[in-house]
Amino acid sequence: MEWLAGLGHSALSFFQRLGRGHLLFFAILQGLPGMVLRPGLVVQQVYAVGVLSLIIIVVSGLFVGMVLGLQGYNTLVDFGAEQSLGSVVALTLVRELGPVVTALLFAGRAGSALTAEIGLMKATEQLSGMEMMAVDPVRRVLAPRFLAGFLSLPVLAAIFSAVGVWGGYFVGVGLLGVDDGAYWSQMQAATDFRDDVWNGVIKSLVFGVVATWIALFEGYDAIPTSEGVSRATTRTVVHTSLAVLGLDFVLTALMFGE
Amino acid sequence: MSRPEEHLVRIRDLHFSRGHRKIFDGVDLDIRRGSVTAIMGPSGTGKTTLLKLIGGQLRPDAGTIEVAGEQVQRLSRSRLYELRKRMGMLFQSGALFTDLNLYDNVAFPLREHTRLPEAMVRDLVLMKLEAVGLRGARDLMPSELSGGMARRAALARAIALDPTMIMYDEPFTGQDPISMGVLVKLIRLLNDALGLTSIIVSHDVKETAAISDYIYLIAQGRIVAHGTPADLERSDSAWAQQFLNAEPDGPVPFHYPAAPFGEDLLAGRESRQGGR
Numbered sequence: 378m379e380w381l382a383g384l385g386h387s388a389l390s391f392f393q394r395l396g397r398g399h400l401l402f403f404a405i406l407q408g409l410p411g412m413v414l415r416p417g418l419v420v421q422q423v424y425a426v427g428v429l430s431l432i433i434i435v436v437s438g439l440f441v442g443m444v445l446g447l448q449g450y451n452t453l454v455d456f457g458a459e460q461s462l463g464s465v466v467a468l469t470l471v472r473e474l475g476p477v478v479t480a481l482l483f484a485g486r487a488g489s490a491l492t493a494e495i496g497l498m499k500a501t502e503q504l505s506g507m508e509m510m511a512v513d514p515v516r517r518v519l520a521p522r523f524l525a526g527f528l529s530l531p532v533l534a535a536i537f538s539a540v541g542v543w544g545g546y547f548v549g550v551g552l553l554g555v556d557d558g559a560y561w562s563q564m565q566a567a568t569d570f571r572d573d574v575w576n577g578v579i580k581s582l583v584f585g586v587v588a589t590w591i592a593l594f595e596g597y598d599a600i601p602t603s604e605g606v607s608r609a610t611t612r613t614v615v616h617t618s619l620a621v622l623g624l625d626f627v628l629t630a631l632m633f634g635e
Numbered sequence: 636m637s638r639p640e641e642h643l644v645r646i647r648d649l650h651f652s653r654g655h656r657k658i659f660d661g662v663d664l665d666i667r668r669g670s671v672t673a674i675m676g677p678s679g680t681g682k683t684t685l686l687k688l689i690g691g692q693l694r695p696d697a698g699t700i701e702v703a704g705e706q707v708q709r710l711s712r713s714r715l716y717e718l719r720k721r722m723g724m725l726f727q728s729g730a731l732f733t734d735l736n737l738y739d740n741v742a743f744p745l746r747e748h749t750r751l752p753e754a755m756v757r758d759l760v761l762m763k764l765e766a767v768g769l770r771g772a773r774d775l776m777p778s779e780l781s782g783g784m785a786r787r788a789a790l791a792r793a794i795a796l797d798p799t800m801i802m803y804d805e806p807f808t809g810q811d812p813i814s815m816g817v818l819v820k821l822i823r824l825l826n827d828a829l830g831l832t833s834i835i836v837s838h839d840v841k842e843t844a845a846i847s848d849y850i851y852l853i854a855q856g857r858i859v860a861h862g863t864p865a866d867l868e869r870s871d872s873a874w875a876q877q878f879l880n881a882e883p884d885g886p887v888p889f890h891y892p893a894a895p896f897g898e899d900l901l902a903g904r905e906s907r908q909g910g911r
Contacts, residue, residue: 506730506789509690510744510796511719517747 398594401515405593408513408520418521419528426487426522426589427529431536433486434479438537441478442544445469449545450553459553463560464567466545467538471568471577472633475538477625480584483530484617488592491522492613495596496606504597519593526589527582534581576632583624588617643668643800643832644689649698651681651688658684660856662698666849671826671833673843675878676853682836683727685853686802689834690724691715703799720748723793723801727808729785731777737764737788738773744795763791767821783814787821794825800832801825807839815839819846840879852878854886 412419449465495518498504504514542564549555568574592613599609644666651659658681666672674682687693688700691707700707705718731740741760745751751759764770767787777785786806793801803822807815823846826833837843844850844864852860852867852874859874860867867875877885893899 501733502726502728502730503732505687505692506724506726508692509719509722509724510747510792511716512744512747513716 394598397598398590401519401594401597402590404515405519405523405590408516409524411516412520412524415521418517419524422521422525423529426491426525427533430483430486430529430533433482434533434537435540437478437482438475438540439544441474441537442466442470442541442546443548445474445541446545446548446553450549450555459549459555460559461563461567462545462549462555463542463562463564466549467542467564467568468573470538470541470545471573473577473625473629475534475541476577476580476584477621479534479537479581480530480588480621481618483526483533483584484588484592484614484621487526487529488588488613488617489610491526491589491592492596492599492610493606495519495522495593496599496601496609499597499599500601500603500606515597519597523589523593526592527585530585530588531578531581534577534584538577572632576628579632580625580628583628584621587620587624591617591620641667643703644834645699645701646689647699647701649688649700650696651684651693652696653684657856659695659698662853662856662858664851664858666832666834668832669826669830670848671823671835671846673835673837673847673850674853675836675838675840675843675850677878678838680853680855682838682853683804686724686804686834686836689802690719690722720796721799723796723798725786725789725793725801725803725806727805729777729782729789731780731785731789731792733777736774736776737769737780740777740788741773741792741795744792748796759795763795764788766794766825767791768817781814783810783817786810786814786818790818790821790825794829794831797829798831800834803833803835803837805837806835807837807842815842822846840881844879854878859886 445466446462449462449469450459453459453462453465495504498514498518504518507514507517546560550557550560595609595613595616596606599605642665644664646662646664649659649662649664650657662685664674674685676682684693688695689702689707691710694708702718703721705714707715707718710718731737732743735743738760741763742756745756745759749756760773761770764773767790769784769788769791772780772784772788777788780788806818806822810818819842822833822835825831835843835847844867847864849863850861850867851858852872854874860870860872862870867879870876873886876882883889894902
């Protein structure tokens with residue numbers, strides 16, 4: 378009987394958290410129009426969330442692209458099709474790896490930072506203090522961060538893909554001797570703007586919403602102790618990664634499945 | 636019976652519980668305009684919770700809380716925020732924004748709620764900082780302040796919007812004697828100079844009694860004694876005597892509730908034998 382009670386308890390708390398998460402999401406959405414009047418707050422957060430994530434995104438994009446170039450070449454050369462390396466690298470990045478890997482890196486770099494920052498603001502009563510000063514922390518603190526995450530992730534994903542294409546170029550054309558013109562022209566011929574690029578952008582927009590939402594909710598809902606904040610930070614990374622990978626399959630099935 | 640407008644805060648038959656634990660079980664309390672009122676009691680009796688209830692951050696299970704003639708728990712969100720602009724609250728930790736320097740911390744409520752030109756914000760901020768003696772420290776970050784300075788800075792921020800009421804949550808905890816003395820003096824001085832109404836939640840008996848006009852003693856969810864500091868000292872309430880004289884045992888027992896000691900020791904022996 379006890380395990381049944383335990384099961385019921387965890388189910389209840391799961392749905393309570395889910396409910397609180399959605400309420401917070403709608404409260405944040407209500408705060409977004411106000412951001413038009415406070416662009417400074419958003420710019421500050423775009424810097425913290427987006428610009429400061431650039432290094433990890435660029436370096437990872439470069440290496441992922443180089444690995445793709447190497448592996449793609451080794452496979453294609455068996456069929457004498459190494460000329461299509463450009464299209465393999467570009468399609469893999471633009472459709473899948475760009476949005477997905479960027480979102481995973483974003484969860485580790487920016488999401489965890491957001492959760493820890495907001496969790497600590499809660500633990501040190503800064504959020505309560507703001508409320509008592511008649512300033513709504515959801516609008517003043519969470520909304521600009523949400524908007525910044527939503528705007529930053531697609532841009533970061535685009536940068537990741539672009540750098541990755543160059544990484545594939547360095548390895549494929551520079552080291553392995555694929556024809557320079559073939560690399561670019563095959564890429565141009567195979568990549569469709571609407572089907573490939575645009576679908577990738579949609580993916581990264583969805584991931585941007587989900588990753589930022591989870592990070593903000595975990596911070597805002599954290600138990601205000603050092604242990605609680607540390608657990609919330611871990612949960613941000615784990616939940617965001619799972620959500621991104623799961624959603625990626627769903628989105629891919631919707632976009633590319635027949 | 637005093638006229639109602641004499642009281643800024645009126646609490647009637649307040650009930651509040653957290654989970655299964657009853658925090659307040661029928662509390663009646665009045666706070667007179669212009670006075671310094673202390674709410675004292677042993678740790679864990681929900682004194683901070685009371686301030687959060689007055690500020691509308693928590694909702695009571697039953698009973699009413701009236702601030703300036705308005706029932707806090709019935710107010711719409713925007714009306715509550717309007718009311719809060721007239722309340723200042725000093726948190727135990729200070730709750731300064733760690734990413735802003737002192738000047739910007741004090742300017743924060745002014746910038747959020749008014750459209751004053753920056754020159755006027757500057758004058759106001761410097762006035763408030765001067766009042767707490769930290770005008771020279773305006774460029775410091777909160778992490779560079781001592782505990783006493785952080786609390787004074789938070790006080791400057793709490794009075795930035797010229798509230799009618801200010802609530803202090805354990806203002807003296809963890810302060811060295813000098814900053815304690817400064818804070819004690821400052822609370823009384825600001826109250827009288829700015830025409831505030833102050834509520835102090837504290838368990839530092841001497842310091843608090845020295846500047847309070849009226850004291851409420853809370854224990855086990857109820858008001859167990861109240862009166863002016865002089866009244867309480869003369870009172871024959873066992874609660875008041877234990878608390879004001881810091882006696883280790885009395886109505887507040889020294890021991891956390893437990894089974895009789897002997898039984899507990901024997902139970903331990905049995906379980907050890909059973910474990911073999």
